[in-house]
Amino acid sequence: MSDLTRLTAAETASAIASREVSAVEVAQAHLDRIAKVDGQVHAFLHVDAEGALAQARRVDDGELSGPLAGVPLALKDVLCQQDIPTTVGSKILEGWRPPYDATVTARLKAAGVVILGKTNMDEFAMGSSTEHSAYGPTHNPWDLTRIPGGSGGGSSAALASYQAPLAIGTDTGGSIRQPASVTGTVGVKPTYGGVSRYGLVAFSSSLDQAGPCARTVLDAALLHEVIAGYDPRDSTSINQPVPPVVAAARSGEVKGLRIGVVKELTGDGYEEGVQQRFDEAVAILQSLGAIVTEVSCPHFSYALTAYYLIAPSEASSNLARFDAVRYGLRVGDDGERSLEEVTALTRGQGFGAEVKRRIILGTYALSSGYYDAYYGQAQKVRTLITRDFQKAWESVDVLVAPTCPTVAFPLGAKLEDPLAMYKQDICSIPSNLYGGPAASFPAGLSEGLPVGLQVMAPTLREDLLYQVGAALERALPAAVPPLAWEN
């Protein structure tokens, strides 16, 4: 075989299953690729060559099988993997090796997927550029001077630079979809409760959701089927069958599908090139037989605001456990200082600026006297946004919008302006608040940089996302990063 790293996951699995190539060869090819390019991309925080090869051998020995057996994968560093460093992009967890596997991790292992390593991310998944990682930013393979999106920029960059055909992301406000959009890859945020959160280091518990990332729609669907489904360890896990995503990805039929274009997700702040590619993608879907209408979701304009109250509030509580007692960093324990001082020093030094900003914001929004005006009001707005979705489902099957108002921006461009950074998620947040699934699919390029089309569906209708994604994928030329920086 020529270049094993250029194959899709489906092709790789089939080649391994038919013994055209061994899982060990595939794993080694990707480890070599990582060694060659990741110095420039910085997608990985930790590479587990030994573990990857051992898992590949188990596949070759026939101990593990399945539709993705032997296929390499990059795991976002927010998911626990037993005995493998899990940092969540933070200094506060540097060196921590969890004594347990996340449910997603365990399912990947059981399916024979080969986990190459842990990918870079904004600290605690708070960010849209991966620049808030305590371990330095990841670079966009399309242009190394630009951001790969965030928080899952390590996963998206690993895909776009052919370091892995599959990756896992997590999406609290867009952290799967926006990175997919700016790297020309596929990213799916499943229905909240569709994929177990057990072992996913929490940012905002009522919004966090892990999902598949890949270079093709079918690959994402295959990965979706491996990780999704009921988990009794997660009380918010939905005990219902996983939607038929693989069948949907293979069908790609949109004839008669009613597509609603969200009226509110356009206009000022949306780059012209992004808007053009979006309009063209919608026109393509229409030409394939979809029925396109415009739909108003009036409360979507408040989604960003509600999100920046709910997510930091929950985060301020979720991150309280990092206290220098049971695990992680401890700073200033000189035998004199009290625990209170040591905890405060550790948190002051162990958390980065963005995390501290959100902890303070969340603490404020939950404080007595402010709760009703902020957290309470945000939860009511959440209800109104859900109602907007439910009303939309009366007239359309899916909603579409750009995934992100811009293409990848240069590293550093928004670092000093938190509000501008937050606006990256303006289109993706409504689905997190509502809980339904949403995905970003490649929709062409603007000035040489990828643009994403976002599709949003009712809860547990992931199959609709994959149908639309597959249709678009077939109609558009593949977006292949030039990788001109590679020598």
Place this chain on the structure above:
Amino acid sequence: MPEAGRPTIGREEVAHLARLSRLALDDSELDRLAGQLDVILGAVAQISEVSAADVPPTSHAVPLENVTRPDVVMPSLTPAQALSGAPSEEDGRFRVPRILDEE
């Protein structure tokens, strides 16, 4: 309650919030955070525009109820695993610096 229009947040309040959330922040951080939070709060104050008096709040994205587990003992971690991440341990316990307040 924030006043109508735009709430403001000062350095003192940030220092109080930092104490509540147990974050040691130096003076320059306090100043910078106060400025940034003031801008962010100015933006999120938009939330009060929405008239939602009769709207029930949503605390959970998916409406599930009564998710429980049977009262069955499952294996625990080994003590070595439990303590594996501890910054300091002694006699099978997590060792911490002296504690100030009694809860």
Place this chain on the structure above:
Amino acid sequence: MTAIPYAEALAEFEPVIGLETHVELGTASKMFCGCATEFGAEPNTQTCPVCLGLPGALPVVNETAIESTIRIGLALHCDIATWCRFARKNYFYPDMPKNFQTSQYDEPLCTDGYLDVQVKGETVRIPIERVHLEEDTGKSLHVGGATGRIHGASHSLVDYNRAGIPLVEIVTKPVTGTGAMPAEVAKAYVTELRDVLRGLGVSDVKMEQGSMRCDVNVSLNKPGQEWGTRSETKNVNSLRSVERAVRSEVERQAYVLREGGRIVQETRHFHEDTGMSTSGRSKEEATDYRNFPEPDLVPIAPDVAWVASLRAALPEAPSVRRRKLVEELGLSENDSEAMVNAGVLDVVLATVAAGASAAEARNWWLGHLAQSANAAGVDAPDLPITPAQVAEVAALVASGSLNAGLARQVVDGVLAGEGSPAEVVAARGLAIVKDEGALSAAVEAAIAADPGAAQKVRDGKVAAVGALVGSVMKATRGQADAGMARALLLEKLGVSE
């Protein structure tokens, strides 16, 4: 410590009391994870990612804990919520692995109930505000300070075995009108509550092991005036201490108020050794707990039919069983109240069930065992003797194998850990001596030692034989069969009755 005597204080001020009782449920596994809940296990051997608060771990509610809490609510005549959520109470403390406690904030499972208690022949109704479910914390060992206290310690060592054990909090409304006996009412309430919980089988309610703990609120006001500022005394961990804590706080506050002082709203810590409390954290700098609904747990909506079936299956209330004691066993009202106050109702019933007569069971548990418990500083039911063993001793007395004095020695042996009553009898050689040959030497010696008494008997003053029987008993260390000794004495002295 400056104080005004209890009765005098209550002649001048009206008390308002409130009690918050925490009860560890006796579930096999913890509240939100499958770790075991054994008391006294090696440190950190009953922990997992969930109860250690490891990053990524998630809670799942123990269904038996929900059921037990609802049963407690029903037994306390509460309304059961049709829909409620857990909340996070956010504050930092090293015993608490997530630095928030998963609790029920404004949506408790059970609200608005009551419990009737008997105090000095009067029925007092204690109103219940709420019964809610939460999780216990771990335990810290404070090293390097005096007597294990937190102050002066150089560092602390934390064990999370207890963290996450289901904890039910039962909160009374303010209790007014207790007049001259707030301390007695408080003790009677906690005693009755403990018996209710024990009857439900939801907890082992062992105060000395911390599976039942009380916080006591007390305030005083002048008659006709508004309620005073209250203090909250924590660490009240025995029935006796509940009474002592209220009593000492009434005495302390009365002194402060009479001197024109002001009661500070504060947390006080009770010390079992001194029976006094000391001032702790002042509540005026109250923490902002930032409660919000726990997003990792979904709402609980108890099915109405299920709640009805739980209600139908409730065991008899202790008050009902008490009536039974009076009506069926012929014990007096005074005895039954004394038993409730001593917390021995269940063990008395169990002793009767094991074959003892009601009178014997009463005598043991209100008599010698009550004294032993008092001396040991524990509650009588927690003494290391079972009702079956008490019944066994009673049977030995009834059959004539033991007399009262020997029986007490046997019980003491059991309490001292020497084994079962039969083992103690054998090891200590405590059976009554009925062997005539063995007794006759003691009889001869008694006559020889007290010729005066012997002569009186010979002269027809049969009552004088008592002194001689006494010396036989003494000589045999109480083991002689007193009746047989008497008969032998009279025979030797040639007197017949």
